[in-house]
Amino acid sequence: MASVDVGNIRNVVLLSHSGAGKTSLSEAMIFNAKHVTRLGRIEDGNTVSDFEPEEVKRSSSVQTTLIACEADGYKVNFLDTPGYDDFQGEVTAALRVVESSMILLAAPSGVDVGTERAWNMSTDHGLPRMFLVNKMDRENADFDRCVSEIQAAFGNQCVAFQIPIGNAQDFKGVVSVIHPPADVPAEVADQMEAARERLIEAVAETDDALADRYLEGEELTNQEVEEAVRAGILSGNLVPIVAASSTDNVGVEECMALVREFFPSPKDGVKPELATGGDGFEADPNGPLAAFVFKTTADPFVGKLSVFRVYRGVIKSNSEVWNSGRETAERIGQLYLPRGKSQENVTEVSAGDIGAIGKLSDTLTGDTLCLREQPVSFEAIDFPVGFYRVAVSPATKADLDKMSTSLARIVEEDPTLRYSRDPDTAESLISGLGDAQIDVAMDKIRRKFGADLKVKMPKVAYKETITQTIKSEYRHKKQSGGHGQYGHVIIRLEPMERTTGFEFGTEVVGGKVPREYFPSVEKGVMKAMDEGVLAGFPMVDMKAVLCDGSFHDVDSSGMSFEIAGNQAMRKGVADAGPILLEPIMKLHVTVPDAYTGEVMSDLNGKRAKILGMTPHDGTTEIEAEVPQGAVQRYSQDLRSVSQGRGVYRLEFDHYEPLPPDQQPRVIEEAKRAKEEEKV
Ligand SMILES: Nc1nc2c(ncn2[C@@H]2O[C@H](COP(=O)(O)OP(=O)(O)OP(=O)(O)O)[C@@H](O)[C@H]2O)c(=O)[nH]1
Numbered sequence: 260m261a262s263v264d265v266g267n268i269r270n271v272v273l274l275s276h277s278g279a280g281k282t283s284l285s286e287a288m289i290f291n292a293k294h295v296t297r298l299g300r301i302e303d304g305n306t307v308s309d310f311e312p313e314e315v316k317r318s319s320s321v322q323t324t325l326i327a328c329e330a331d332g333y334k335v336n337f338l339d340t341p342g343y344d345d346f347q348g349e350v351t352a353a354l355r356v357v358e359s360s361m362i363l364l365a366a367p368s369g370v371d372v373g374t375e376r377a378w379n380m381s382t383d384h385g386l387p388r389m390f391l392v393n394k395m396d397r398e399n400a401d402f403d404r405c406v407s408e409i410q411a412a413f414g415n416q417c418v419a420f421q422i423p424i425g426n427a428q429d430f431k432g433v434v435s436v437i438h439p440p441a442d443v444p445a446e447v448a449d450q451m452e453a454a455r456e457r458l459i460e461a462v463a464e465t466d467d468a469l470a471d472r473y474l475e476g477e478e479l480t481n482q483e484v485e486e487a488v489r490a491g492i493l494s495g496n497l498v499p500i501v502a503a504s505s506t507d508n509v510g511v512e513e514c515m516a517l518v519r520e521f522f523p524s525p526k527d528g529v530k531p532e533l534a535t536g537g538d539g540f541e542a543d544p545n546g547p548l549a550a551f552v553f554k555t556t557a558d559p560f561v562g563k564l565s566v567f568r569v570y571r572g573v574i575k576s577n578s579e580v581w582n583s584g585r586e587t588a589e590r591i592g593q594l595y596l597p598r599g600k601s602q603e604n605v606t607e608v609s610a611g612d613i614g615a616i617g618k619l620s621d622t623l624t625g626d627t628l629c630l631r632e633q634p635v636s637f638e639a640i641d642f643p644v645g646f647y648r649v650a651v652s653p654a655t656k657a658d659l660d661k662m663s664t665s666l667a668r669i670v671e672e673d674p675t676l677r678y679s680r681d682p683d684t685a686e687s688l689i690s691g692l693g694d695a696q697i698d699v700a701m702d703k704i705r706r707k708f709g710a711d712l713k714v715k716m717p718k719v720a721y722k723e724t725i726t727q728t729i730k731s732e733y734r735h736k737k738q739s740g741g742h743g744q745y746g747h748v749i750i751r752l753e754p755m756e757r758t759t760g761f762e763f764g765t766e767v768v769g770g771k772v773p774r775e776y777f778p779s780v781e782k783g784v785m786k787a788m789d790e791g792v793l794a795g796f797p798m799v800d801m802k803a804v805l806c807d808g809s810f811h812d813v814d815s816s817g818m819s820f821e822i823a824g825n826q827a828m829r830k831g832v833a834d835a836g837p838i839l840l841e842p843i844m845k846l847h848v849t850v851p852d853a854y855t856g857e858v859m860s861d862l863n864g865k866r867a868k869i870l871g872m873t874p875h876d877g878t879t880e881i882e883a884e885v886p887q888g889a890v891q892r893y894s895q896d897l898r899s900v901s902q903g904r905g906v907y908r909l910e911f912d913h914y915e916p917l918p919p920d921q922q923p924r925v926i927e928e929a930k931r932a933k934e935e936e937k938v
């Protein structure tokens with residue numbers, strides 16, 4: 260298809276709680292635009308948008324998919340985002356490249372936490388919004404109740420632009436309030452009059468001059484109303500509410516018509532934030548290229564696929580562009596327009612539009628592609644940071660080889676995932692936003708790279724130390740014909756302050772242990788530090804001082820003194836009041852005030868020490884110290900006590916003695932872990 264005039268492009272993000280019907284709506288839209296000949300269904304796993312096996316398996320989106328609908332000279336690019344919390348990163352990226360947002364709610368359930376979040380995020384990005392009350396065909400669907408809930412939650416600038424005809428199984432269609440048909444169906448005639456009045460009133464309120472004329476009883480012309488609606492939507496002073504049944508494809512065409520007529524094109528919508536190269540610019544196809552990569556997927560066959568939005572100029576197949584952030588040229592091969600599983604080859608993607616390129620060598624999500632002579636760079640995407648961690652390990656030896664490369668690729672795909680190694684526990688860790696995200700990542704790694712990885716809770720990096728100063732003596736003596744072995748040491752063990760690590764000292768007088776053996780004694784002592792006596796955790800925060808001993812002219816050797824030092828240490832630690840230390844995390848939780856009590860009582864059950872509670876406009880920030888072992892699954896715990904409304908941050912803070920009543924549990928767990936490792 261020939262490229263569409265930038266004024267006829269719309270980029271719209273679909274947002275909602277999981278399951279409100281974004282993917283089903285996308286399906287109806289793309290079907291109506293005749294890009295597919297069959298209306299797919301979530302239940303049949305055959306929608307265009309949820310095409311990845313991980314999505315079919317879960318009957319739920321796990322990534323943002325471009326649903327480009329070209330018809331009647333318009334191109335409407337819907338970005339179908341996943342509603343589930345763990346995939347927020349996908350939403351964050353999508354919000355960056357659109358001019359408007361469509362927030363879905365399910366008619367039977369009304370406004371929920373996902374609606375609130377969608378509203379807040381759209382507002383934060385300065386996006387014009389509309390509400391689509393979906394599932395109008397369902398029992399208990401109540402459009403009017405949804406409208407009231409929306410107005411109560413978000414204000415009276417939200418107004419019904421349509422009246423549904425019939426409800427639940429009788430839902431037959433919608434009638435436009437902004438363009439009432441010549442013959443309004445009799446069953447909604449009364450409603451129409453009232454709805455029309457409310458709409459005109461809301462429109463008038465967006466503009467002082469209009470408001471004056473309206474109050475004086477003057478009729479506003481259709482053209483005036485339409486222009487005011489367009490301006491009101493753009494400024495956020497008017498938020499349309501429409502009704503549909505996506506699965507029955509009712510109301511969907513009308514919704515599309517509204518988007519085309521009243522929502523901003525890239526020419527009028529929010530301007531992109533530039534980090535360098537000026538402060539925003541027009542969506543001019545004739546200007547120098549400026550494109551932003553907002554998504555990267557790893558494909559086992561095609562290789563890397565980068566999805567980008569062009570803001571200015573044109574990007575052409577078989578050309579060269581400049582990656583300004585990495586200061587490197589990139590060769591553009593074939594350009595695509597992705598449509599679910601399939602991809603349409605295109606020769607160019609022009610200002611305002613979205614497309615994809617395969618096999619860029621250095622470009623990652625968040626990068627800017629432009630001309631070398633006129634470089635610009637867009638602000639990076641501020642992805643949410645995940646604090647949910649799991650340890651990954653290969654299922655078999657063969658998987659070990661593929662583990663680190665496949666993890667690196669999957670992290671490229673999902674910037675909210677991080678891959679690291681814990682030096683204390685020697686585990687490979689992945690952190691993300693929650694368990695579903697990690698599950699999906701493991702499924703993808705298995706499917707795309709053939710690596711089978713297992714995940715489990717990471718080990719908690721407990722440590723051991725001592726609490727008393729004692730002296731410990733060990734004499735290593737062996738006579739086995741010929742040369743014997745002899746090393747004799749007395750070492751003093753002293754506890755030290757937290758985080759001071761380990762120190763080795765010598766206070767030997769009169770050469771009782773010759774200087775040449777000091778390093779051997781130290782080596783033996785150090786080896787004993789690797790594994791404490793209580794549960795085998797590394798020892799810290801103590802000092803060992805070699806203060807006395809004896810040697811033998813012929814039989815003493817480095818090895819003998821190493822053994823003596825090691826044994827003296829082991830014996831000594833057991834007598835020096837050994838204890839376990841546990842890592843303590845600093846936790847920040849922010850929840851709406853209504854959930855503060857629940858969150859606090861959950862934290863009390865986690866041995867948390869509350870450091871402070873700060874109220875902000877309707878929310879409370881709780882700061883606490885909690886043992887790491889108690890918050891390994893905090894993403895799930897907080898979700899359940901705050902009904903998904905809480906957010907949190909976690910960072911390591913310090914080590915503290917483990918309370919004695921916890922000690923048997925930790926020792927038992929360590930023992931079990933050791934045994935498991937053996938098999
Ligand atoms: N009756 C009815 N069911 C619908 C409608 N729209 C969606 N559904 C069903 O609701 C379920 C969820 O629909 P999806 O389209 O996957 O919802 P989603 O918003 O994309 O969900 P996530 O991808 O998880 O965020 C599926 O079983 C759909 O068949 C509708 O208008 N009417």
Ligand SMILES: [Mg+2]
Pocket residue numbers: 281282283309319320339340341342
């Ligand atoms: Mg979906």
